[in-house]
Amino acid sequence: MRVPLSWLREYVDLPATETGRDVQAKLISVGLEVETVDQLGADLKGPLVVGQVLSIEELEGFKKPIRFCTVDVGQANGTGEPQEIVCGARNFSVGDKVVVVLPGAVLPGGFAIAARKTYGKVSHGMICSSDELGMGDDGTKGIIVLPPEHEVGTDAIELLELVDEVLDIAVTPDRGYALSLRGIARETAIAYGLPLRDPALLDVPAPNAFGYPVQISEPLGCDRFTARTVTGIDPEARSPIWLKRRLQKAGMRPVSLAVDITNYVMQELGQPLHAYDRSRVQGAIGVRRAEQGEKLTTLDGVARTLNAEDLVITDDRGPIGLAGVMGGADTEIADHGHETGGTTDVVIEAAHFAPISIARTARRHKLASEASRRFERGVDPQAASAAAQRTVDLLVLLAGGTADGGVTEVVAPSAPRTITIPVDHPDKVAGVEYGRETVVRRLQEVGCDVYGQDELIVTVPSWRPDLTDPNDLAEEVIRLEGYENLPSTLPKPPAGRGLTDRQRLHRRVGRALAGAGYVEAPNYPFIGEQVFDQLGLAADDPHRKVVKLVNPLSDEEPALRTTLLPGLLGALRRNDGRGTHDLALFETGLVFHPRAERSAAERLPVDRRPTAEEVASLTAALPEQPRHAAVVLAGAR
Template identity: 65%
Template sequence: MRVPLSWLRDYVDLPAGVTARDLAARLIAVGLEVETVDELGADVTGPLVVGEVLEIEELTGFKKPIRYCRVDVGGANGSGEPQNIVCGARNFAAGDRVVVALPGAELPGGFAISARTTYGKVSEGMICSAAELGVSDDHSGIIVLPKGAAEPGADAFEVLGLRDDVLDIAVTPDRGYALSMRGVAREAAVVYGVAFRDPAESTEAPRSGGEGYPATVADPAICSRYVLRGVTGFDAQTPSPLWMQRRLQMVGVRSISLAVDITNYVMMELGQPLHAWDRARLRGPIEVRRAEQGERLETLDHVVRELDPDDILITDESGPINIAGVMGGLDTEISETSSEIVIEAAHFAATHIARTSRRHQLSSESSRRFERGIDSEVQLAAATRAVALLAELGGATVEPGVTHVDLSEPREPITIPADHASRIAGVDYPAGTAAHRLRQVGCGVEEAEQGAVLRVVPPSWRPDLTDPNDLAEEVIRYEGYENIPSIPPRAPAGRGLTPGQRLRRAVGRALAGAGFVEVLNYPFTGERDFDALQLESGDDRRLALRLANPINDDEPLLRTTLLPGLLKALVRNVGRGFGDVALFETGLVYRPGPDAPATAPMLGVDRGPTAEELASVEAAIPEQPRRIAAVLAGAREPAGWWGQGRPAIWADAIEAAREVGRAAGVDLVVRADRHAPWHPGRCAALYAVGTQGADGEMLVGHAGELHPRVIKAYGLPERTVAMEVELDRVEAARAKVIAPEVSTYPVATRDVALIVDESVPSGEVEAALRSGAGELLESVGLFDVYTGEQVGADRKSLAYSLRFRASDRTLTAEEATAARDAAVAAAAERTGAALRG
């Protein structure tokens, strides 16, 4: 909502010296979002005056008509002599008053005015159009002022209202009253403690002389109040006065015609949308009702629209003539010959208007106000104000009859403790503060129980005030949010992060330290992702929850794996020139069981749920394990002056999973596996050691290189690798953390090279070495893998470095050698390994 300061002052006497920025700061403090303060006319400088055209000489011999004018500008030019000005406009005559920019003036866009020779004549200034001054978009001709508007030589800035400050307010859905000059003026009056002149109350009440145009309302649920007023003898050719055009232009509304401009002007003034019909085009009584299936209407934008039974319609005997609160029909619109006009003002149901506006993709100034909630009692005043302006400016005669269908019900009082706002804000407001502030809002307040209880009836223009907390907010915002002390809560001793939270932070820090970047993706997916991941038809990951109202029709399901979001994020990064990418994400996946209901039950709110209803809700909630996943592409180690780099391979994905395990204090065992979406020959299953399951292990995830078909489906770089681990299972596998003992004695290192079949995993050999080496083994690491003629076909050599240390003594060479031999013997027994000579 754009609010010109000059228009606002018509309804509230702001203190002297208050600027638009001062007012903006005060309004922001009470909850209105003032985004900008525009200084209109600041780009127009220099002498801009009223002139009277004395003579016009028509110049010939040019491609377009040119006129040479003598214009009286009074004493504004310093000499009192008429100015000679060349002008191409045709919409004025001798004797008209116009706006003249004298030499030295500057118009919007940096257009400087000076005396210059053009079309063979010296032009001593410029006769201005509304577009050239930034007053409106009208390029059809120059501004012709009304007779007697001002004397020649008068300052045109004041005559045109050219300079003004305009507040641009972003009105939130709960403050629909601020979509009017009336609403913002009421706020300004309260924050400055000055009187407010309600434009709705200043309108003279109609003197009924019989019924107006016949109308009925089929259902009070869709329209609680309906008003019609009419005029006759209206001159549709009368232009809108310049002051009205200027005010509409400042609030962002285009001037169209006098009748339409008046309805828009009253809407901006009072917040009540109006509609004007050509009475000659109406056919019989008007009815407000819901649309019927199959009805159609051609609206003012020349689009034939299929109507929905949820739409509210205005109809006559010919059928629909308006989509109520959104847009009028083409057949009954005001034309240049309309002389009899019917003005409509109504209070339509906000939810219906909001749904209709979205359904038909028609967002108008009218629908914006209806869907936020308008004053339910201003309709008669708005219609009366509109017909009065039609009479004053368009020469019409107001019909005495009034149609006023009132199906509204009085608002019930809200009972609140007088200190409710104090308890909500944590501030001891003085006694009587709540009652005083609520009366400033416009509420009717009745004090009971010696002022301890308030019975509050919210005003008709505040439909958002429905419960005690709404009323408390009104008191608090007027008392000042800035006066609420900031007291940080104190955490009770002994409470901090849960073990799960500490684990997630530790895992995130570990992967970030390893060079990964965390991302957050939407938890939505689609069947296309399941196909791209090469999941078979019976795969459990294809069983997903479907959203009732998805954001994207291509992703209507809740994810069952983190990989689709990560792969799409990787593709976006690669597409923007980042070829070396390492990403990870921690989040929930949603795994409904095969017996889960197709839809979640919708429980009523009129009572508490029964045990059976709670059980049905629980049954519809899917299992939601927390997982962590990572993807890598490009160079894992970049090349540079230090040497050649290294691309990311399947082992890096496994190492990322091991980083997760190390951060959690859990050892992960790696075994070859076949599991989509990984390459069947480069896929590893990850097991947590020492937990439930076969051989005391539990499957926690997979890692490796993605299948080539998956890479092609997503457009990934070649050899992209990934891992996904179920973090909840890793947490369940954690043992009690014991601080490691640090030995001060030296380490003894022994290297062994073992020859095994090529099919034997190195992890099994390492596990055998650990079990055989005993308590003296501190660590074991694989440092070389060799295949070739020296070890034989289908064989490989694995070289390990074993570190031995005792906590209470220095190991002898014999002890270290014996431990190494025991480790080799265990590897030979379990994996068939032979010591390489």
Template identity: 60%
Template sequence: MRVPLSWLREYVELPEEVTPRALASALISAGLEVETVDVVGADITGPVVAGRVLDIEELTGFKKPIRFCRVDVGGANGTGEPQEIVCGARNFAEGDLVVVALPGAVLPGDFAISARKTYGRVSAGMICSASELELWEDHAGIIVLPEGAADPGADAYGLLGLRDDVLDIAVTPDRGYALSIRGVAREAAAVYGVPFTDPADVAPPERNDGGYPAVVADPEICSRYVLRGVSGFDPAAPSPLWMRRRLHLAGVRSVSLAVDVTNYVMMELGQPLHAWDRSALRGPIEVRLAKPGEKLETLDHVVRELDPDDILITDDSGPINIAGVMGGLDTEIGDASTDVLIEAAHFAETHIARTSRRHQLSSESSRRFERGVDSAVQMAAATRAVALLAELGGAVVDDGVTHLDLGAPRDPIVVRADNAGRIAGVAYPVETEIARLRLVGCEVVQDGDTLSVTPPTWRPDLTDPNDLAEEVIRYEGYENIPAVRPRAEAGRGLTRGQRLRRGVGRTLADAGFSEVLNYPFMGERDLDGLQLEPGDARRSALRLANPLNDDEPLLRTTLLPGLLKALVRNVGRGFGDVALFEMGLVYRPEPGAPERAPMLGVDRGPTPEERAAVDAAIPNQPRRVGAVLAGQRERAGWWGPGRAATWADAIQAAREVAAAAGVELVVRADRHAPWHPGRCAALYVAGADGERLVGHAGELHPRVVKAYGLPERVAAVEVELDLVEAAAGAATAPEVSTYPVATQDVALLVDGTVHAADVEAALREGAGALLESVRLFDVYTGEQVGEGRKSLAYSLRLRAGDRTLTAEEATAARDAAVALAAERTGAVLRG
């Protein structure tokens, strides 16, 4: 909403010393988002005056008509003699009052005016058009001022409003009243505590009947409907200069007097209006919802299929308007319209909002209706419009008036007298709260410790006690609410889960991973790309009612889609060696859970049944950590050829996550989408109830790589951090032995189908308490071990906490470990 300060000052008595930027700052403090303060006309300097054309000489011999004019500019040129000016415009005659820029003036675009010879004559100045002064869009010719507007030589700056300050306000959806000069003026008056003149305070008509016949089918779609008409309107009457200038400053294009009047009143009062050529109407008007199959050609020459949710204005011929959005082509005001019917209505906000989005028609009218307009200003707006048509267009206002008032009075909101103070944490006196609410326009009745507050009709956004508290707080000043730092209870610190998440993040960052934060949304296409089977639990996702992106309407059930798309973006920008990780929630609905949670009011607490219904709709939200790797894990250099990232690096990342939690990870081969069947590991941790699956790691399936456009051989891991945390016991300090370690290496021959993890588990159990660690350091297959067999070489570190181990003790522990491995896996000690 663009608000010219000169227009605003007509309705609020701002102190003279208030600057535009000070006003903007005050309105911002009160909650309006003033984005900029534009100084319009600041680039126009020098003498710009009114002048009377004394005589015109038509010059011949040129490719276009040229006129040599003598213009009386009074004493503005310092001599009092007529100014001689060459001009090519044809829309003025001798005796007309025009606007003249004299030598020394500078017009927009840094266009300096000087005396110069052109077309064989000396032109000492310029007769100006509206476009040259950037007053409004007009290419018809120069400005012809109304007779008597000014004397020759009079300054044109004030006459035309060449300079003005304009506030550009970004109006939030809850403050529709600010989409008008009236609404902003009321805010400014409240901020500065100065008188406010309501432009809607016009004399009502003497009668409320006898107007054009109309009916409203349903009060729920239109609570008030007003029609007023004029006859004998001059369609050729021009819009006055002041109106065209104000509309231009407010960002509205001037069209014709009838249309300009409706737009002017809309900008002034916030009430959208529509003007019809009354002779084009066929029978009584009806306000109703559209019927299936109905169509309407709107003013933009588009034939639109109407929806049963659209509010229509109809006559006997069918639809003539999409209510609150756009008019129909057949009944628009034309060059021959002499009888004009003005409509002012209060339509249902939700219907208008849905219609505007459905038809992709966002207009100044729909913007106001969908935010909520004053439900009692319709008669004033229509009366103001017909009065302007009569004053400026020579029309006669019809005696008859159509006024259908189907609305119900607003119920009062009962609040505690100290409600605003309790919410802000500031002790506002009750008298202050009452005064601020009355300043907004509320009717307030105090009854002991409670207030009964009836909001005004122009504030449909005030619906509950918190809204009323906001009004008190913002006028008292958000900056006056003290900032109090919350004090943490002594001895608390981070929770166990917080320490774990920080530790995991540091561990992965130390290992060379970069953390990313992705939106928690995904689509069916993402799940298809992961090659998930139709019955996979990860396909059961919660669908958003209003997604940010139609391609991602689901809450994620796995971290992998976001990580893989982030990997693609990095690779596409030239970063081929990538290691990314993310910690975050995934959303896993319970089988049979409702698809929607119930919408609860804010006027009371929920009942146990309502709480249960909400809880049933909330999905499980486990916290997970995921990582992806591509390219070189170890870069090449003078130290060596480097090494590509493999499935083993993904498993190692999982081991480091588990180590950060202080738990041991058990790794076993598995088949699980989206990983490659032969390069996928299931990850387990041991708990009181046995081993629990906490995630998977490995190399992604080639079909997944192709679906996402990934580089070859991408590795990934996803671990449920909540399960890892649950398996972690109380943190204990490790025992550090001062005695030396004994190392024993063993090489075991096993069948090719035996998993190294099973061999390792047997060695750990067999070696007993003396085993400090076991590490697989070599895997060999070839002719020396036979077809279908492999050699696994392990290093066993043995240590006792109370003595130095003897060679016999170390050998016995090794032999016990080998014996158990042989018993469980068929391993044979390799010679």
């Protein structure tokens, strides 16, 4: 998650002197992994200004098209005379507003600008592209063409927000709320002890019967679906500079105004959204499981064959989107250049989908998206209506649209999650006396409602699906109070009994083989069943009976080994291919054989030691795992 500091300051009043490095240290102290702080425009030096192209002369006789331009830069060059600039780009015309860097300036990367003779003319500066200014991908190739309303001579460094700091945060799978400015702002506010301006606190109209029709036939997969409609959008409207720049700094490419707004709100609130061209949606929007073998062409242009477990968005024709992952090409928002003339009416979808379902679909289709990344980590279901409202507001403001009065909201009833915790439980876990006041304050800061005295009844906020038991709440208190404040105490281990017979035998075998000149080559225990054909095993060979993993690291190796030879032969082959031909390799390790009758494994308790019966039951649920030794040799002894 990339977080521009200028954007973060909208929600938390950080002291003006705080730098990105200061915020990084604070967020790390509350448990977020802030990997880097990118200094945007740190080595940029002006003058960099808005200019207007006055004339363009095509220069002939060169290998590539070259243009000699005069550009009005106002008084920025000290004379008020037009600036003469040589440029090879062709995506601008006379009268366009462009970004001009003048002699004496320095562009990102230490690129100093001076007047120089090129193609038989003297070029006094450059007309700039987004790449040259270090802005990131803006979805276009060539020169930046600015909207006409910007005055000639205006400082473009400030206009294009080129100087900023961006925190790059590695979000762990349990902290889905941190994949949003809202979530990061909450953590920042807690770390600094400052109030938070929650961008999700919006006035949202009540649901009514006039909204776009929605039918949910799979409430376990989709427990909330909000639909809003905006009409009369100007297909010619373009994303303003501030919107494009925030998306670029967050690592996203601007596409078109409607799509940019949905991406912006997703970054802001963490709620993925989708906008449909209403004229291309036929009938009610539905949510159901796909039929096995059903087809859908997604926005990336790939025709996909669906699985019966996939959750799909439908209209009267069939699937129009892969729920929580990617929309369909049939209902895509079209810009003004489209043959249909561009989208004027849109239906906005803000829904909440089951995390496991979305994760499996994204993996099945090898289609990870910004939406699936958030849904599979847990999105705040209560934020859907606010995100839809925010999208409507921006479409009205920036695209000249009109908000339709209809509000559709389909919600499966659910109760808030509560956890009972002894008030001193965090103290016992940490070995520190926090006291009731600190425990209650810290839990309230993360969004919990807390009641009770000695026994606290804690209602978990909707954006924290990772808080499920007392130890999770203890962890929140401990991390916010500071891991660095925990005392360091060495455990006192009891006197041991030495190595077991199994361990001694294992080491003795390893030492004997190493002493005889063999080199140990441990391998992964995963195999594909085709190796048995390569080894020439008979069809009824017991080695062919394998234990298969439900979630293998690689689909090509979904089984556990029944012999050590495939891994060793693979190591032998790799070494031989790299020029080492005299080899003696060995491995000692477990092999896995399925049991004829296998019981289901019980979930063991964590508040006490498991009983002998529970351990025996768990062992009976595992495959047989004898320890084998194997060697392979090649070349001269």
